[in-house]
Amino acid sequence: xxxxxxxxxxxxxxxxxxxxxxxxxxxxxxxxxxxxxxxxxxxxxxxxxxxxxxxxxxxxxxxxxxxxxxxxxxxxxxxxxxxxxxxxxxxxxxxxxxxxxxxxxxxxxxxxxxxxxxxxxxxxxxxxxxxxxxxxxxxxxxxxxxxxxxxxxxxxxxxxxxxxxxxxxxxxxxxxxxxxxxxxxxxxxxxxxxxxxxxxxxxxxxxxxxxxxxxxxxxxxxxxxxxxxxxxxxxxxxxxxxxxxxxxxxxxxxxxxxxxxxxxxxxxxxxxxxxxxxxxxxxxxxxxxxxxxxxxxxxxxxxxxxxxxxxxxxxxxxxxxxxxxxxxxxxxxxxxxxxxxxxxxxxxxxxxxxxxxxxxxxxxxxxxxxxxxxxxxxxxxxxxxxxxxx
Ligand SMILES: *Cc1c(COP(=O)(O)O)cnc(C)c1O
Numbered sequence: 001x002x003x004x005x006x007x008x009x010x011x012x013x014x015x016x017x018x019x020x021x022x023x024x025x026x027x028x029x030x031x032x033x034x035x036x037x038x039x040x041x042x043x044x045x046x047x048x049x050x051x052x053x054x055x056x057x058x059x060x061x062x063x064x065x066x067x068x069x070x071x072x073x074x075x076x077x078x079x080x081x082x083x084x085x086x087x088x089x090x091x092x093x094x095x096x097x098x099x100x101x102x103x104x105x106x107x108x109x110x111x112x113x114x115x116x117x118x119x120x121x122x123x124x125x126x127x128x129x130x131x132x133x134x135x136x137x138x139x140x141x142x143x144x145x146x147x148x149x150x151x152x153x154x155x156x157x158x159x160x161x162x163x164x165x166x167x168x169x170x171x172x173x174x175x176x177x178x179x180x181x182x183x184x185x186x187x188x189x190x191x192x193x194x195x196x197x198x199x200x201x202x203x204x205x206x207x208x209x210x211x212x213x214x215x216x217x218x219x220x221x222x223x224x225x226x227x228x229x230x231x232x233x234x235x236x237x238x239x240x241x242x243x244x245x246x247x248x249x250x251x252x253x254x255x256x257x258x259x260x261x262x263x264x265x266x267x268x269x270x271x272x273x274x275x276x277x278x279x280x281x282x283x284x285x286x287x288x289x290x291x292x293x294x295x296x297x298x299x300x301x302x303x304x305x306x307x308x309x310x311x312x313x314x315x316x317x318x319x320x321x322x323x324x325x326x327x328x329x330x331x332x333x334x335x336x337x338x339x340x341x342x343x344x345x346x347x348x349x350x351x352x353x354x355x356x357x358x359x360x361x362x363x364x365x366x367x368x369x370x371x372x373x374x375x376x377x378x379x380x381x382x383x384x385x386x387x388x389x390x
Contacts (some may be wrong), residue, residue, distance in 0.1 A: 011250075185200070
């Protein structure tokens with residue numbers, strides 16, 4: 001059996017061990033230390049925000065952001081439906097209620113028109129949400145300029161879930177610098193990793209200070225342990241921050257490699273599209289720059305001999321190549337069944353037609369050949385059986 005080709009695997013550079021080694025040499029094997037401080041500073045500089053708290057995960061960062069945004073039981077929080085469940089879970093941790101908003105077809109992220117309708121209705125009921133969680137799916141920036149304008153009309157803060165979008169931007173503004181708060185993830189499958197980790201970013205220093213206080217067990221200033229708040233243990237380890245420092249140094253290389261993957265797939269599928277097939281991809285609107293964390297295709301069965309994303313996924317699996325359907329919309333998840341939603345069919349279509357392809361920055365030419373050979377074989381088989389059927 002051939003080696004497995006995975007969707008996205010960690011890709012370590014040459015400096016991670018150096019920074020981790022420094023943590024060991026100086027005995028900073030702790031949830032505080034110089035690697036963390038340096039990692040936070042470098043991230044802040046890259047994204048252009050004034051304050052960053054490195055945390056144990058993206059999920060922890062979302063949780064703390066919602067606490068700092070004063071989300072309480074029975075409040076509502078708007079959330080993009082087309083995303084990973086971790087975007088919405090922290091809303092429920094707090095006893096608040098998500099309202100799911102569908103996507104538009106260009107970027108696959110929150111639809112500004114639906115957001116406006118949802119906000120207007122909420123406003124009329126005098127129940128505006130405490131926050132709007134907007135996601136940059138697969139690294140593609142959402143239409144932040146329009147979304148931000150609409151949110152500000154109603155005075156509702158934006159929490160950007162930029163977990164997948166480190167290094168993505170619109171013109172010169174980085175994802176992570178559009179919302180009142182934003183979140184990154186450095187989980188092992190993301191474009192850069194600390195093995196597990198995350199960050200909360202904001203230009204509001206007081207709020208980030210509050211988040212740090214809550215992330216470190218909410219210890220009051222006293223010679224003994226005294227608590228007037230419920231705290232959490234959400235810090236990033238200084239050892240892991242060392243991995244992050246090494247990864248930040250190669251971020252641009254990783255983005256270049258992922259974008260090259262996308263372009264390679266695009267050229268490959270364009271060849272089929274010019275023969276009458278239809279394999280669509282996530283295109284960058286003018287001025288948008290995606291880090292291309294994952295390359296995805298949409299397979300429209302009517303234009304592709306009845307071929308579906310599921311048939312392709314199973315055929316790839318037989319060749320030990322991992323592919324995965326796009327996000328199952330949160331409004332279709334059993335656990336979120338009872339919550340309100342504003343839908344337009346886009347995320348449901350993305351889910352039924354979409355497939356994430358192997359997209360690691362360490363994908364080799366040989367891997368790519370295996371992937372395209374496998375796809376060629378599927379299409380050939382389908383073309384043959386359809387010709388016979390006709
Ligand atoms: C990965 C991810 C998260 C969660 O980040 P963790 O670091 O794994 O907790 C949240 N939202 C989105 C969109 C993600 O892709």
